[in-house]
Amino acid sequence: MIKEYLELQKIEGPLIVLSGVENASYDEIVEIKCGEQIKHGKVVQIYEDKAVVQVFENTAGLSVKDISVKFTGKPLEISLSKEIMGRVFNGIGEPIDDGGDIYSKIKRDVNGRPINPVARKYPRDYIQTGISAIDFLTTLIRGQKLPVFSGNGLPHNNLAAQIVKQAKISSSQNSDFAIVFAAMGVKHDDAHYFLRIFEESGVLDRVVMFLNLADDPVVERIITPRCALTAAEYLAFEENMHILVVMTDMTSYCEALREISSAREEVPGRKGYPGYLYSDLASLYERAGMMEGASGSITQIPILTMPNDDITHPIPDLTGYITEGQIVLNRDIYQRNIYPPINILPSLSRLMKDGIGEGYTREDHPDIANQMFSCYSKVQEVIALAQVIGEDELSDIDKKYLEFGREFEYRFLNQGFDENRDIEETLNLAWEVLSILPQGELDRIAPEMLKKYYRG
Amino acid sequence: MAEGVVKYINGPVIRADKMDKFKMREMVTVGPKRLIGEVISLDGQIGTIQIYEETTGLKVGDKVESTGMPLSVKLGPGIVGNIFDGIQRPLNYIFNKSGGYISEGIGLASIDLNKEWEVEIIIKNGDEVESGMFFGKVKETPLVNHYLMVPNGIRGKVIDLKPRGMYNMEETLLKIDDGKEIHEIKMYQEWPVRSPRPVNKRMPIEKPLVTGQRVVDTFFPIAKGGTAAIPGGFGTGKTMTQHQLAKWSDADIIVYIGCGERGNEMTEVLEDFPKLVDPKSNLPLMNRTILIANTSNMPVAAREASIYTGITIAEYFRDMGYHVAVMADSTSRWAEALREISGRLEEMPAEEGYPAYLPSRLAEFYERAGYVDTLSKKEGSVTIIGAVSPAGGDFSEPVTQNTKRFVSAFLGLDKKLAYARHYPAINWLSSYSGYLATLDGWYRENVDEDMMKLRGEMLKILQEESKLLEIVKLVGEDVLPDEQRLILEIAKVIKIGYLQQNAYHKEDTYVPLDKQNRMLKVINELYINSREAVKLGVPISKLRGSEVFKDVIKMKYSIPNEYKDEFKDLEEKINDYFISLKKAYEG
């Protein structure tokens, strides 16, 4: 069903309206030839003989005359083989390094399909990242989707890079793992930074990169994570590899979605984002996990920058409703010169419960993690009180809490970019810090554990 | 058969021409893949259809075919222990057809019609029967007797009754002669999901749904046949609470609707429930559980339908005289699905883009709960517990606000409590239950005369604490007089020792009412004694650091659910401690 049409009725931002169309199918890809250039788009609405096509590349330069349009009859597909490792693609999955095209019989629709819940395996294996705050308090599980909620100028890239460098993604000799990296609207500098990190950690030949940079076409951004996840699904569930997917910046992705939605004159939802933002994000984030019949996994670390550091903004909000927890970075903590500046209180790993404790990390892990959250939240109350009455007026016990809070931030949370702590070290450090508080305050820890580990 | 022609495609919403012979709400199939859809508006020749599958590949000119039926479910053995999509297609069937990923064009499917069940017949030829009467019984799972009922609208004399034996779904088990017509009755019946199933009459609500969760049973009880909402921002514990209720509440049947939420959460239920044992029967919980899954990445239109599929199945089991609890996680995703479809229909939006009919849809849904006298004169109930996911965690948004109008129990989850890992993060100041008065008699009769009175006193302490904390925030705790500091200490005991309940702890995950009551008494005992001690001049620091305070906080873990003398011993220990303390201070 390859036909060429010449009637372009209207160009409006990223959308073009074609008329005289026969036989167009919803969601199919079209190729638009305009002089020497070929642009791509997909059918997003059909009305009688008219098709609305969303063009991935810039529509600048397109004119109502002098173009030809080809309907491919297929949704966007990419070619897949193990050869994609070590390669760099643009935002719609075309190679942009000098390795040439990927030749393979295996082609997959980038939109993917929902995984049947009965075909999923519940993720339970813990990944050590060597970062205390994560391993101890928001433990990453293989097959989890755990985003980083950040803000402009905060070190989310460093954190993601450190996870990539240190994480034991695969238990068996780190052999059957790969990293899929999707960049949406990121600066050249940031892309280079990741490239350098991959190089330094010697994993470059195990990285698949999909790059849509800040000056690349905005609409293409909608496709980028889909290409990346399609590659990840192939490697994880057909080649049985453990895949870590880093997607950044989800905020740029959502903004692109908003731009198209407003060009389509859809009823806007909160802050102008389309009402289907939740479903759309879910169609990405849910492409993580483990499946019956395959030994691989997809672990997702999406990164987003919260506009105005506001966690109630629709992008972090809807993300948090879909992902299995979140790691939240905080500006105040960063300004105190602490890296990684993770605010543990709003941070959460929903899957850690099955991957920690006796037989996994250490018997005391669940209890002291719980205790740490509860004590650190008390620290915030004491700080608020100290701001009113002055630190000197605090009761002795409250002063202890302040001391505990400081030690927690400077000794436990704070760690070097190259510092790789194992779980034993992390747990011992946690006890050291908690032991600043009198035993009576530690009401979440079983007496046997207190007896065994408390150091006051 | 009527046939329409596709004219317009926009995601899950399509419009077709030549639709004049179709009916509103009729189920249709569309295109060569026979995608399943439902007619949602008709205007002359033009019909609008929402499609329950991905519309990728659909074309203008594709055919719309009628099925002659509204969107319905098949009700019969094979439902319990199963997991279905939003329109009652078994996910295992879909898995067998299309593998690990769900593809479109699976076609209609429902419970397995070929499976044979052993049917026990409980009527005789010549009997006069009416709608809703039981004519047979199938042991569907070790926990559930599935009663076969005369379908609605049919009454008359039984003829050609088959004997007890193994039958599949399509076999006629009996015929009913109503004088004009002879009806063939099979093991299953069909029911349109959007219509409530009839009952003989509604009955007053008088019994709690016992959940084994202290903050619910003691403080904000849910009633059998009642309604409850659990609103909360992400990560505050909606799903955990719903899972806890699905596991431990004393309903006969659980219908769990995963509506627009995570795939892994459904998988978790599928993996865990067969291993968990029901405290009453010692049989795996999956034997009474029905799952409906439209996860967040599955087609949006089926999300809208999933709620109705779930509630209809619940009503069907209610009609057998069962107490059914429906958990819907999350009703907000359902409301958003309504909004998305409404937006694509270019309807006039009301608040925050939601359609103006949102409140009436919510009301219709929650009204399907109730404690009833069934057509077969049995007592049955449907309890609805809906999670609400407010945007930005802000309860002033339309779904939370409108839900509040139609539910009687409101378990508000609190971000701050969740941040401090106080679970369940149910805020005791903003939550309420409208069932306290109606259930009072039941608690008096079945637990303890004083339980609800003690509850009131504990809540008073917590309310007082919250006022005192306002002062503490400004001046610190040290300036308060000891009576008031005691309130803070006791409130702490209530919060840590009673309200916090660890879902992952073997013993604490479920606590029988009787133990809840004993725990309340112990805390009260501690409070009364401490108050007297403070009057005698015992410093608060001495009390707070005492062994008995610690013991009371730990009793939830240290005293087993099947306790023997432990409560008595603890009470004695408290008494002894205070007697000697008082002696020291009086003397």
Ligand SMILES: Nc1ncnc2c1ncn2[C@@H]1O[C@H](COP(=O)(O)OP(=O)(O)O)[C@@H](O)[C@H]1O
């Ligand atoms: N009763 C509980 N006991 C222990 N942990 C809980 C409890 N309730 C919630 N949690 C913790 O909170 C996390 C988030 O809860 P969840 O129910 O998934 O939140 P929501 O559905 O509101 O987003 C869980 O993963 C778990 O770690």
Ligand SMILES: [Mg+2]
């Ligand atoms: Mg949830």
